[in-house]
Amino acid sequence: MSISTAFQFSHRQHGLKTRVTGEATKAVADSFDVIVIGIGAMGSSACYQLARRGVRVLGLEQFDIPHALGSSHGQSRMIRMAYFEHPDYVPLLQRAYALWDELEQVSGQKLLYRTGGLYMGPRDGEIVGGSLASARRHNLPFESLGSDELRRRFPQFHLPDTWVGVLEPHAGFLLPERVVAAHAEAALRAGAQLHGREMVLDWRADPRGATVRTTRNEYHAGQLIFCGGPWSGKLLRDIGVDLVVTRQVLAWVWPKQPDLFTLDRLPVWAIDHLDGTLHYGFPMMNEVPGFKIAHHGRGAVTDPDRVERDPQPGDEKTFRPILSQILPAADGPLLSMKVCLYTNSPDGHFMIDRHPHHERVTVACGFSGHGFKFASVVGEILADLAMNGRTPLPAAFLGLSRFASKK
Numbered sequence: 062m063s064i065s066t067a068f069q070f071s072h073r074q075h076g077l078k079t080r081v082t083g084e085a086t087k088a089v090a091d092s093f094d095v096i097v098i099g100i101g102a103m104g105s106s107a108c109y110q111l112a113r114r115g116v117r118v119l120g121l122e123q124f125d126i127p128h129a130l131g132s133s134h135g136q137s138r139m140i141r142m143a144y145f146e147h148p149d150y151v152p153l154l155q156r157a158y159a160l161w162d163e164l165e166q167v168s169g170q171k172l173l174y175r176t177g178g179l180y181m182g183p184r185d186g187e188i189v190g191g192s193l194a195s196a197r198r199h200n201l202p203f204e205s206l207g208s209d210e211l212r213r214r215f216p217q218f219h220l221p222d223t224w225v226g227v228l229e230p231h232a233g234f235l236l237p238e239r240v241v242a243a244h245a246e247a248a249l250r251a252g253a254q255l256h257g258r259e260m261v262l263d264w265r266a267d268p269r270g271a272t273v274r275t276t277r278n279e280y281h282a283g284q285l286i287f288c289g290g291p292w293s294g295k296l297l298r299d300i301g302v303d304l305v306v307t308r309q310v311l312a313w314v315w316p317k318q319p320d321l322f323t324l325d326r327l328p329v330w331a332i333d334h335l336d337g338t339l340h341y342g343f344p345m346m347n348e349v350p351g352f353k354i355a356h357h358g359r360g361a362v363t364d365p366d367r368v369e370r371d372p373q374p375g376d377e378k379t380f381r382p383i384l385s386q387i388l389p390a391a392d393g394p395l396l397s398m399k400v401c402l403y404t405n406s407p408d409g410h411f412m413i414d415r416h417p418h419h420e421r422v423t424v425a426c427g428f429s430g431h432g433f434k435f436a437s438v439v440g441e442i443l444a445d446l447a448m449n450g451r452t453p454l455p456a457a458f459l460g461l462s463r464f465a466s467k468k
């Protein structure tokens with residue numbers, strides 16, 4: 062049964078104790094303090110943050126934990142502090158970094174590589190201008206590189222003469238599959254129940270609590286948290302904000318001069334296209350062979366249940382011209398490609414808030430292709446919102462009310 066059909070079906074039911082099916086009357090099963098729907102980047106973190114507070118939490122995931130069918134796979138995710146998207150994100154990043162350090166300790170694993178970050182473009186472009194604005198507002202360390210110095214220190218890039226660079230020491234990358242697994246395991250060890258391969262079919266909430274029906278069971282909880290990633294639009298039809306899911310391509314090539322692209326020579330990097338999009342990439346790492354590059358700009362609009370997940374020959378066009386024009390020493394044979402999904406909010410900023418119509422429901426979605434680095438702190442914010450109704454972290458700018466005023 063589809064989520065929408067099931068949702069209408071469940072809305073016709075009265076009372077939470079029993080549900081009449083065609084064959085039998087089935088008793089409602091387990092009860093929790095909080096149910097988290099979706100155990101990807103944000104949901105696994107929320108489960109950990111709740112469980113460590115002693116909250117009885119159930120996490121429900123439709124696929125395996127972790128898996129490669131949503132938004133949180135592909136071996137690396139960039140983390141930056143001088144955030145060109147908006148300086149208001151910086152305090153959240155500062156808390157996110159502290160929580161990443163903590164997760165490394167709890168899991169006993171390396172999850173974050175600090176390589177530094179190099180952002181390149183015209184001086185007043187979005188990436189250079191925005192990164193400098195955030196760094197200055199929050200007193201973050203950075204180096205400004207003029208075009209000569211940029212060419213001298215980073216000969217990998219063949220850039221227009223007028224382009225400059227910003228180099229920040231705090232940037233690097235996270236290992237996404239390992240992070241989701243580490244959050245999930247830490248949550249389990251702290252007492253959370255996590256169920257993989259159990260899809261949520263429908264839910265309902267009232268002022269006393271919430272009920273969730275899955276492919277296996279029915280559960281009741283005092284609070285519900287939605288972390289459905291690309292499926293959020295299907296799960297949350299009544300939040301009044303359109304989410305657009307897009308198909309994104311990641312690629313690995315074997316550079317013509319591999320020594321220029323190693324972990325000790327290259328920071329994570331991004332170049333501005335002056336149209337709101339950028340190309341970005343990572344130094345070569347042990348987990349997967351080759352040099353990774355991708356385009357950060359909306360790909361083709363898609364549906365997470367019907368998307369073409371197999372990379373297609375035409376997908377190479379999303380990055381090959383940049384290799385030949387700007388990174389000629391990396392322009393070698395293709396090794397692999399992967400397809401991943403963005404869930405774009407109308408303004409490209411995250412949506413983290415209480416549900417506008419259900420006081421016991423909290424939502425986290427619309428991460429618009431830049432959310433992973435925040436997953437550690439998003440889990441903390443969600444735990445705060447679900448348990449206390451508010452968070453001391455400065456996350457109000459990500460609330461849903463910003464869209465209401467535009468209608």
Ligand SMILES: Cc1cc2nc3c(=O)[nH]c(=O)nc-3n(C[C@H](O)[C@H](O)[C@H](O)COP(=O)(O)OP(=O)(O)OC[C@H]3O[C@@H](n4cnc5c(N)ncnc54)[C@H](O)[C@@H]3O)c2cc1C
Pocket residue numbers: 098099100101102103104121122123124130131132133134135137138139140259260261262288289290291292293296309310311355401402403425426428429430431432433434435
């Ligand atoms: C190609 C690409 C590159 C990116 N690069 C970066 C980067 O460099 N830096 C960065 O910070 N961010 C980056 N991002 C963005 C970041 O990865 C995402 O913002 C983040 O992973 C979103 O996490 P999520 O928890 O919202 O979604 P997901 O991790 O996809 O989790 C959602 C989960 O909900 C589950 N679910 C949905 N519906 C149901 C249901 N009915 N029942 C049960 N379970 C359900 C799904 O199966 C899924 O596991 C990138 C994203 C992509 C696609």
